[in-house]
Amino acid sequence: MQGYAEDFGGARTFLWRPVWVQSITAGDHRDDIIDAGEAALERGPYSVTDKPRVLPGATANDYASIGPYWWPDPSQNDGLPYTRRDGEVNPERDGPEFDKARLRALSEDVRELSLAYHATQDARFAEHAAMLLRAWFITPETRMNPNFDYAQGIPGRVDGRGEGIIEASHLSTILEAEGLIAPSGALSGDERAAMRNWYRDFVIWMATSENGEHEMTKRNNHGVFFDFYLAHFALYAGAAEPASNVVEAFPEYRLGVQMDRQGRFIEELSRTRSWHYSHYVVDGAARLATIAECLSLDLWNAELEDGRSLQTAYTFLQRYAATPGSWPFPDTDLERGRVDRMIDRSQRISALYARDSALADPEYLP
Incomplete structure (x- = not known):
């Protein structure tokens, strides 16, 4: 499975359409992209082994994070067990004790470096990206184990949860960036194979672990993104069959269960940020439809018997x-006048659905 490589100068991407990448690296944002790449040259490497201490039962190479909406219980001296506040992110999750911020920084940097490389063909960008990838995925002493056993744990309650798989969005960005620098040769053939093997092992963990099984059964955005990640990573690893199986089952298994006849994903409407999550779940579905094209499958036009799609x-x-103000469901962004955030989320969806149109903003590159 080579994605767009044949028509993209050897760049093996699946989600990043060539027209999107070319429009933002050769357009008005070219200088900004190069500046971002130059800044990224000064950062990294990153590793899960940078944590100051290892979680009980884990190893230094295990990824660890905590749920975003879980906070210390003020009524308890030790704050345990943590309690949930939907929509309120605990800044502790981005602290040095956990790996969420490191994985996000890695994905952002290799993204900027790969785009700068594509814009300039300057080997410095590709070589630095390759160094970052080696540290996180290949070098035995610093590589992350290919699982999320300790992702989005809740202190005092559970070490890790299926919900943590949603943090694989960063892994999705990383594999696209790796594909974009492929023509540079900055990673050797053996190293690129090691990257694919890492993602293969992560797919196996998703499909066979208790956390993966738990996430697969979710009937909200988590279930939709589980399907996208599994298919995306399998496709990158060269496993076309499981990727195809996910895509072909999606209309009945996800749309038929989660979306009503009006096009509403019901479970998202009860969230404190219902606009955000209603768009976010459709974003995940559109990403799956995008990579499905690399399998010659058309999810965009696939319909259920009652016409839902x-x-x-x-x-x-x-x-x-x-008119975001006319949104008929409770939403804290709307209540706080954050209409700009709501419009931005809407525009991101429109960019995905535009498919073969140029991207107006590089931030809309999924």
Whole structure:
């Protein structure tokens, strides 16, 4: 499975369409992209072994994070067990004791470096990206074990949860960036094979672990993104069959269960940020439809017997795109006047659905 490589100068991407990458690296944002790449040259490497201490039962090479909406219980001297505040992110999750911020920094840096390389063909960018990838995925002393056993744990309650798989969004960005620097040769053939093997092992963990099984059964955005990650990573690893199976099952297994006839993903409407999550879940579905094209499968136009499809979901959201204030469901962003955030989320969805159009903003590159 080579994705767009044949028509993209050997760049093996699946989610990043060549027209999107070319429009943002050769357009008005070219200088900004190069500046971001130059800044990234000064950062890293990153490793899960940078944590000051290892969680009980884990090893230094295990990824660890805590759930974003879980906070210390003020009524307890030690704060345990943590309690949930939906929509309120505990800044502790980005602290040095956990790996979330490190993985995010890695994904952001290799993204900027790969785009700068594509814009300039300057080997410095590709070589630095390759160094970052070696540290996180290949070098035995610093590599991350290919699992999320300790992702989004809740102090005082559980070491890790299936919900932690949502943090694989950074792994999705990373594999696209690796594909974009592939023509540079900065990673050897053996190193690129090691990267693919790491993602293969992560796919196996997703499909066979208790946390993976738990996440697969979710009937909200987590279930949709589970499908996207599994298919994306399998495709990158060269396993076309499991990727195809996920795509082909998606209309019945996800749309048929999670989305009503109006195009609303019901479980997202009860969240404190219902606009964000209603768009976010459709974002995940659109990403899956995008990579499905690399399998010659058309998820964009796949319909259930009653006519429901991805277009149904997009049409529902578009009713409110120009007037977020008319959104009929409770939403804290709307209550706090953060309409700009709501519009940005809407525009990101439109960029994905535009498919073969140029991207107006490099931040919309998924």
